[in-house]
Amino acid sequence: MTITRGPQAFPRTEHLRRLASLKLEMSRREIDALVVTEQHNITYLTGYTAVSAYVPQGLVVLAHQEEPVFILRPMDAIAAIHQCFMERDKIIAYPEALIANPEKDGYDVIIDYLAENGLAKRGIGIEANSLPAQAAEKFRKRLPGASILDCTSAVTWIRLIKSDLEIEVMREAAEITAAAMQRAAEVIRPGVHEADAAAELFATLIRGVKGKPGTGIEVIQMCSSPLTGTAHVMWRDDVFRDGSQINLELAGNRHGYAAAIMRTYSIGAPSERLRRVHDIQVAGLEAALDAVRPGRTCSDVANAFHRTIEKQGLRKESRCGYPIGIGWLEASASLRDGDMTELKPNMTFHLMLGNWIDEDFGYVISETIRVTESGVEVITNVPRKIFEI
Amino acid sequence: MTITRGPQAFPRTEHLRRLASLKLEMSRREIDALVVTEQHNITYLTGYTAVSAYVPQGLVVLAHQEEPVFILRPMDAIAAIHQCFMERDKIIAYPEALIANPEKDGYDVIIDYLAENGLAKRGIGIEANSLPAQAAEKFRKRLPGASILDCTSAVTWIRLIKSDLEIEVMREAAEITAAAMQRAAEVIRPGVHEADAAAELFATLIRGVKGKPGTGIEVIQMCSSPLTGTAHVMWRDDVFRDGSQINLELAGNRHGYAAAIMRTYSIGAPSERLRRVHDIQVAGLEAALDAVRPGRTCSDVANAFHRTIEKQGLRKESRCGYPIGIGWLEASASLRDGDMTELKPNMTFHLMLGNWIDEDFGYVISETIRVTESGVEVITNVPRKIFEI
Numbered sequence: 001m002t003i004t005r006g007p008q009a010f011p012r013t014e015h016l017r018r019l020a021s022l023k024l025e026m027s028r029r030e031i032d033a034l035v036v037t038e039q040h041n042i043t044y045l046t047g048y049t050a051v052s053a054y055v056p057q058g059l060v061v062l063a064h065q066e067e068p069v070f071i072l073r074p075m076d077a078i079a080a081i082h083q084c085f086m087e088r089d090k091i092i093a094y095p096e097a098l099i100a101n102p103e104k105d106g107y108d109v110i111i112d113y114l115a116e117n118g119l120a121k122r123g124i125g126i127e128a129n130s131l132p133a134q135a136a137e138k139f140r141k142r143l144p145g146a147s148i149l150d151c152t153s154a155v156t157w158i159r160l161i162k163s164d165l166e167i168e169v170m171r172e173a174a175e176i177t178a179a180a181m182q183r184a185a186e187v188i189r190p191g192v193h194e195a196d197a198a199a200e201l202f203a204t205l206i207r208g209v210k211g212k213p214g215t216g217i218e219v220i221q222m223c224s225s226p227l228t229g230t231a232h233v234m235w236r237d238d239v240f241r242d243g244s245q246i247n248l249e250l251a252g253n254r255h256g257y258a259a260a261i262m263r264t265y266s267i268g269a270p271s272e273r274l275r276r277v278h279d280i281q282v283a284g285l286e287a288a289l290d291a292v293r294p295g296r297t298c299s300d301v302a303n304a305f306h307r308t309i310e311k312q313g314l315r316k317e318s319r320c321g322y323p324i325g326i327g328w329l330e331a332s333a334s335l336r337d338g339d340m341t342e343l344k345p346n347m348t349f350h351l352m353l354g355n356w357i358d359e360d361f362g363y364v365i366s367e368t369i370r371v372t373e374s375g376v377e378v379i380t381n382v383p384r385k386i387f388e389i
Numbered sequence: 390m391t392i393t394r395g396p397q398a399f400p401r402t403e404h405l406r407r408l409a410s411l412k413l414e415m416s417r418r419e420i421d422a423l424v425v426t427e428q429h430n431i432t433y434l435t436g437y438t439a440v441s442a443y444v445p446q447g448l449v450v451l452a453h454q455e456e457p458v459f460i461l462r463p464m465d466a467i468a469a470i471h472q473c474f475m476e477r478d479k480i481i482a483y484p485e486a487l488i489a490n491p492e493k494d495g496y497d498v499i500i501d502y503l504a505e506n507g508l509a510k511r512g513i514g515i516e517a518n519s520l521p522a523q524a525a526e527k528f529r530k531r532l533p534g535a536s537i538l539d540c541t542s543a544v545t546w547i548r549l550i551k552s553d554l555e556i557e558v559m560r561e562a563a564e565i566t567a568a569a570m571q572r573a574a575e576v577i578r579p580g581v582h583e584a585d586a587a588a589e590l591f592a593t594l595i596r597g598v599k600g601k602p603g604t605g606i607e608v609i610q611m612c613s614s615p616l617t618g619t620a621h622v623m624w625r626d627d628v629f630r631d632g633s634q635i636n637l638e639l640a641g642n643r644h645g646y647a648a649a650i651m652r653t654y655s656i657g658a659p660s661e662r663l664r665r666v667h668d669i670q671v672a673g674l675e676a677a678l679d680a681v682r683p684g685r686t687c688s689d690v691a692n693a694f695h696r697t698i699e700k701q702g703l704r705k706e707s708r709c710g711y712p713i714g715i716g717w718l719e720a721s722a723s724l725r726d727g728d729m730t731e732l733k734p735n736m737t738f739h740l741m742l743g744n745w746i747d748e749d750f751g752y753v754i755s756e757t758i759r760v761t762e763s764g765v766e767v768i769t770n771v772p773r774k775i776f777e778i
Binding site for chain 1: 488583606623747749
């Protein structure tokens, strides 16, 4: 029996809208085909979320064809038929014998497809910021007559502005995010093993809320004393202790979309230093939120934060955040000084104000936000306090 | 205050042993420096497991220096000081301003380091199967006098043969794996939401067993009817039903090392077809295990499986497995027809016999195994049955 298309997170029209934007960009860059290999870009364009990007696969978007063609491993083609919005003849499975085959692999099949479809001497885009060098070399060698153009971030820049449907999905993710942060306040206790707390948080993130489960897994960062100066450590193989501070970062996931948040937890009364940093950082966060509105720039938002905290004697070296959506971080604009990207309605950012001040002291707070027609919507909904245990 | 080195999963001697093997390989390839960018290779060589590979970072292994140099983002350098076996002066933080900076990034800092250390005209290895094409291009352009060699898989081939210490860690991971599979038999029930079951399994994987928690998160594949013909789908947004079949694949994790397993679950009595496929596949599994011993090849193992099931009228298109360790799949040898890699003691494989037979029907069974001095040790310990719910 054949598999049929499953429930779709987004209607066909939404995928066609995304592709129309991309084809406009392809036309601007004068390419006839774009080979999309970054897995989150593939999810964005097709709806595919299965975990198969560890072997070669690629989505070929042709300027003059409505639906893209997804070339992947047979083992994964069935999931693609089920999950993607395209017709099943747009899913092309390459032979399993090409897996771990040093002579020929899935990228060769993509190249063959381009050649067989009259593109060997046309403009072809690749994503050189993620496509492995070995694969890119293969495109150049095997398509010597083509004009191969680095179209890094072409898709990611389109992803930056969400549709209302995407925003709805991110709001669902944010409800899960909030549930997990509240759960953290219940399970972080002195003597509790950090892993046991993390286990509860993962379970909360997957169970979801209001009958809407988490539909993917996002890593949890749980940096507790003496590691509050670190940013991306998972839980330690140890217990929480009286007086410990815990910097927590996590994200709910719906249909691949993350809504991330950071909050700081303290077992026992926060130190004077922690309180002071918290107050300053919250003031900075509010200033940054105030600065968000269409027409302003990413740089404006970052500088509103930096100016506010610097007036009070604090500095933050790292940027103030990044676009967020499928796969958590989207590499396009950046909330940093000098990034002149103009804010537009339905851009979403993780306003990430984690501040790693000393080697053994850091503080975290963040929100997932949306640029609205006139200002900002904070999508995540968790009290802006130090969670005192 | 400064951060200090934390508890290490492996002693310094273990890391130096790994590096000694790598330096031998570097000498064979006539390179003076190897730039390791694949995150699991970095974990292998240093002990670093923080989640930072989404921005440029690299480990520079110099032929004539005992410890490698880890160049990464300041936000992550503190975790590196804490987790890596090297002295802190081997951790080099590049400016935060290089994040999302189109002009210059972390790879430029790695290139600068190579140039400043007299390597601009020497042999330099890169990992072109994972290093993005953009970054590789930068190495070539900025180091025109260097002989830049693709050293893809140089580290992975060394990882293929584990030390006894690594085997011990993988056995710990396998105990967690077994606990999660047993838990699945308790939580998979008709009417239960798949996500709720997945949540329980994630929690089990992180809580661990015998006071040894999971120290990382591995994705769970839960392909249930009508999706048993798919391989890499996570849970669905639906409930299990009477008569459903569930193909489950998961892995415990200790210090980055995974021990993976697959088993098939059936709510209600398995169909005649499922029983028959199970019997054939188990016979194939046993034949494959019988074929494992030093001196045999990967091809021998695969063909023992294929021959056995083909005699009984079943075929499997995909390979029979791959090396397993840090980050689950290690890309080096492959359990497939024609792979003449000779088995050696302490090689570990995920003997992956998942068989996606029709679009709407597949069956899974697998074990994580170790090649011993005289045969095979099955590291995972879960009954080889269809789990009937």
